[in-house]
Amino acid sequence: MSLAHGILGFLNYGTMTGYDLSKAFDSSLQYFWHAQNSQIYQELSKLEKKGLVTHQLIIQTDKPNKKLYSITEKGHEEFLKWLAKGNDSVYFKSSFLMKVFFSGNKSVEDNIKMFNSFIDDCNKYLSSMKSIDNSIEFYSKEVTEEMPLYWNFTADFGFRYIHMCIDWAESCIKRLEELQ
Amino acid sequence: MSLAHGILGFLNYGTMTGYDLSKAFDSSLQYFWHAQNSQIYQELSKLEKKGLVTHQLIIQTDKPNKKLYSITEKGHEEFLKWLAKGNDSVYFKSSFLMKVFFSGNKSVEDNIKMFNSFIDDCNKYLSSMKSIDNSIEFYSKEVTEEMPLYWNFTADFGFRYIHMCIDWAESCIKRLEELQ
DNA sequence: AGGCTCATGTAACCGGTTACATGATTAT
DNA sequence: ATAATCATGTAACCGGTTACATGAGCCT
Numbered sequence: 001m002s003l004a005h006g007i008l009g010f011l012n013y014g015t016m017t018g019y020d021l022s023k024a025f026d027s028s029l030q031y032f033w034h035a036q037n038s039q040i041y042q043e044l045s046k047l048e049k050k051g052l053v054t055h056q057l058i059i060q061t062d063k064p065n066k067k068l069y070s071i072t073e074k075g076h077e078e079f080l081k082w083l084a085k086g087n088d089s090v091y092f093k094s095s096f097l098m099k100v101f102f103s104g105n106k107s108v109e110d111n112i113k114m115f116n117s118f119i120d121d122c123n124k125y126l127s128s129m130k131s132i133d134n135s136i137e138f139y140s141k142e143v144t145e146e147m148p149l150y151w152n153f154t155a156d157f158g159f160r161y162i163h164m165c166i167d168w169a170e171s172c173i174k175r176l177e178e179l180q
Numbered sequence: 181m182s183l184a185h186g187i188l189g190f191l192n193y194g195t196m197t198g199y200d201l202s203k204a205f206d207s208s209l210q211y212f213w214h215a216q217n218s219q220i221y222q223e224l225s226k227l228e229k230k231g232l233v234t235h236q237l238i239i240q241t242d243k244p245n246k247k248l249y250s251i252t253e254k255g256h257e258e259f260l261k262w263l264a265k266g267n268d269s270v271y272f273k274s275s276f277l278m279k280v281f282f283s284g285n286k287s288v289e290d291n292i293k294m295f296n297s298f299i300d301d302c303n304k305y306l307s308s309m310k311s312i313d314n315s316i317e318f319y320s321k322e323v324t325e326e327m328p329l330y331w332n333f334t335a336d337f338g339f340r341y342i343h344m345c346i347d348w349a350e351s352c353i354k355r356l357e358e359l360q
Numbered sequence: 361a362g363g364c365t366c367a368t369g370t371a372a373c374c375g376g377t378t379a380c381a382t383g384a385t386t387a388t
Numbered sequence: 389a390t391a392a393t394c395a396t397g398t399a400a401c402c403g404g405t406t407a408c409a410t411g412a413g414c415c416t
Contacts, residue, residue, distance in 0.1 A: 001374090001375080002275040002278055002375095003375080003376085005275075005278070005279075005282075006278055006282075009278075009281070009282040009285075012282075012285065017394095017395075017396090018395080018396070018397090019393095019394065019395050019396080028281070029278060029281060031271070032272065032273060032274040032277040032278065033273055033274070033275070033277070033278050034271070034273070035376090036376075036377065036378085037395095037396085037397090038376095038377085038378085038379090038396095038397075038398080039375080039376060039377080041396065041397055041398095042397085042398090043375095045397095060394095060395095062384090062385070062386095063384080063385070063393090063394055063395075064383075064384065064385090064394060064395040064396075065395080065396090066394080066395060066396085067395090067396080079282075079285075080285070082279075083279060083282060083283065083285060083286055084286070084290070086294060086297050088274070088275045088276035088279060089276075089301070090276075090298075090301050090302055090305045090342070090345065091211070091214070091305075092212065092272045092273070092274060093212060093213055093214070093272070093273075094212040094213070094268075094272065095182040095185075095213070095268045096268035096269075096270075097212040097213070097334050097337060098182055098185070098186055098189075098209060098212060098213050099185075099262075099263060099268060100330055100333050100334050100337075101189070101208070101209060101330060101331060101334045102185075102186075102189040102192075102259075102263060102330070103263065103330045104323075104324070104326040104327035104328075104329065104330045104331075105189075105192065105259075105260070105263060106263055106264070108326075110264070111330075114266065117266050118270075121269070121270050122270055125270045125271075143284075144284070146284040146288075147284035148284075149284065149355070150280055150281060150282070150283045150284045150291075151281060151284075153280050153348075153352050153355075154277050154280050154281045156348065156351070156352075157277060157280075157348050160344050160347070160348050161341075161344065162270070164340050164341065164344045165270065167340070168336065168337050168340050171336070172333050172336075175329070175333075181402090181403080182403095183403080183404085197366095197367075197368090198367080198368070198369090199365095199366065199367050199368080215404090216404075216405065216406085217367095217368085217369090218368095218369075218370080218404095218405085218406085218407095219403080219404060219405080221368065221369055221370095222369085222370090222404095223403095225369095240366095240367095242412090242413070242414095243365090243366055243367075243412080243413075244366060244367040244368075244411075244412065244413095245367080245368090246366085246367060246368085247367090247368080361416100362415105362416090363414100363415090363416090364413105364414085364415080364416100365412105365413085365414080365415100366411100366412090366413085366414105367410100367411090367412095368409100368410085368411105369408105369409085369410090370407105370408080370409080371406100371407085371408080371409105372405105372406085372407085372408100373404105373405080373406080373407100374403105374404090374405080374406100375402105375403095375404090375405100376401105376402090376403090376404100377400105377401080377402080377403100378399100378400085378401080378402100379398100379399085379400085379401100380397105380398080380399080380400100381396100381397080381398080381399105382395100382396085382397090383394100383395090383396105384393105384394085384395095385392105385393080385394080386391100386392085386393075386394100387390100387391085387392075387393090388389100388390085388391080388392095
């Protein structure tokens, strides 16, 4: 039930269409909460049924018509309730770690390759994350000044996480090379 | 489709019941791939239909009867295929980070509390992870010597991850305290 | 008497993914 | 011409979660 709260969080900043939300997710939350646009439209319908958001149809001539969504008072309350609740877990799933767990069934050589390709992926991820800083700068103009601080916290987490991953993979490679 | 491969990975070490698998997940993979026992039993049926595992009914008098599962040749091939394939992503979902992202809507004081309670959770997680080392030692006797190396890699990842989380949360708290 | 271990499942639900479907306008 | 942008959705599927259901034997 977190996509719903992400949507409420964005609509709390101002009105948006499903399309806007999709872009907002892509340029900020995408690194720790990716959302398909198909899911966003469905979730908006659900939220509207629950009375947490409403929409207004905007007729456009040069572009397709659109539905501008806004958060309701009830939605605002739900959002604050979610924010205040400390129910999130440190736990995270990783199929890659599961693969590492069973990698004793592969050759040391293959595993060194696996870790190297993991490091490559991390570096790609790192460079794609650099666009976050631009996004933060861009959106900073539209909100109160304390918001960007927290956006930077999440971006900082991302950078620390990736660097940790790279360090770890390098240490694994080092130990494997000692075996050869 | 990763629980299936985890099951195949365990059965590759030797025969097990659904109950054994549930315990095996709990004492090793649980930190990056938690599995409900209800799901394990369902997945075993699916794997059997696909011909990747088979079972033998063991009649017991002092304990309930059980189904001993073993991996088939086809299952072994599928397992190796999965191991060799480099399709896992660095990406991970975190509802906590999403909450942080929107936490500019809460007071600085509340957010310091939030980060402190996150650090507490990390420490609890850390102490629960200490049982991993015991598990690794216990199971090490039953398998070839290279396996535990990879088990330790995953445990090492867990420790680095939690320490990174704690460092990050502390740095966030520090920045928030500077504002007060 | 109460709780743990062993042991196996079903049913309902739900959040998320993948694939499919449409179509005008604008910029290169 | 072609691709990108704007804009909205449906349908099928699937992996995973939660809750429920049962029951013998053993230990304290």
